[in-house]
Amino acid sequence: MRHSLPLAPQFYVTAPQPCPYLEGRMERKLFTALQGDGAQALNDGLSKQGFRRSQNVLYRPSCSDCAACLSARIDVSRFKPSRSQRRVLKRNAHFERRATSPWATEEQYDLFRRYLDTRHADGGMADMDVFEFAAMIEETPIRSRVIEYSDTRSGALIAVCLTDMLDDGLSMVYSFYEPELARSSLGTWMILDHVEIAREAGLPYVYLGYWVPGSDKMGYKAQFDALEVYRKGEWERLQDPSSYDPDTHPLSTDPIAEQVANISFPDSRGT
Structure with missing residues (x-):
């Protein structure tokens, strides 16, 4: 099935x-x-x-009777770390950041495999080989960086995030980390560090992907202060997470043609 608008990108729907x-x-x-x-x-x-990026594709959930997935971002100017997040920052002070071009390495892939085998052995990426991993990192038509984190004491690579640079912030496309360092809360720590990177660069937002009420694996995003979610065509401050309804309803999602008609596109000058 294909839906398109004149002078606009063509849109498709997955099965x-x-x-x-x-x-x-x-x-x-x-x-x-x-x-x-x-x-x-x-x-x-x-x-x-x-929308989110995956290699050279932009996508957004468009389920026929469910609108639970909500794009989430942190408002950097309003963000204040919680007490537990401040402890994470203090605990991980011996880790250092290095931003590189989007280029895959064997060291990254080895870490990626340990992460998947421990945390997501039954997930959709579990069978990804080194060539598919390289494509995930390197096939980007926009400004992207690989943010590597190392332990200054051992020199070991302990976390990686593929990050897109947007005109209004940073988008954390995909991250993975050393599963043996569970006490270091590396997933939380990378988000906190991206907030700091955005603040240093004068960028207003850090995009985290989707928050899904009712999903335990996505619940951690609601723990961040100053979180906004994209709902019914606009960004709003996250209220009480329990107030968001993940139930299905046949009118949850507009027809595809209406969704495409309501998308705003940059003009020919990219403004």
Whole structure:
């Protein structure tokens, strides 16, 4: 199935498949190719409308009777770490950051495999080989960086995040870390460090992907202060997480043609 607008990217819809977040549900995605001279402007514009990047594709959940997945971002100017997050920062003070070009290495892949085998052995990426990993890291038509984190005491690589640079923030595309360092809360720590990177760069937001009420694996995102979610076509401050309804309803999602018609695109100058 294909839906398009004149002078706008063409959009497609994936076939329904089991939802990775909410048991017993089916997911469907609206997506478009990210390519050409306007790729950066398109990524900037659609990220503000709940889309995420995967290699050279932009996608957004578009399930027929469920609207539980909400794009989430941290408002850097309002963010204040919690007491437990301050402890994480103090505990990990001996780790250091290094930003590099989006280039895959064997060391990254070894860490990635340990992470998947321990944390997501039954996930959709469990069978990813080194060539697919390299494609995930390197196939980017926009401004992207690989943020590596190392232990200054041992020199070991302990965490990695593929990060996109948007005109209004940083988008954490995919991150992984040393599973044996559970006490270090590396997932939380990388988000806290990205807030600091954005603050240093004068960027207002850190995009975290999707928060899904009712999903334990996505619940951690609601623990961050100054969180905003994209809901019903606009960004709003996250209220009480328990007030968000993950239930299905046949009118939860607009028809695909209406969704595409309501997407705003950058003009020919990328503004």
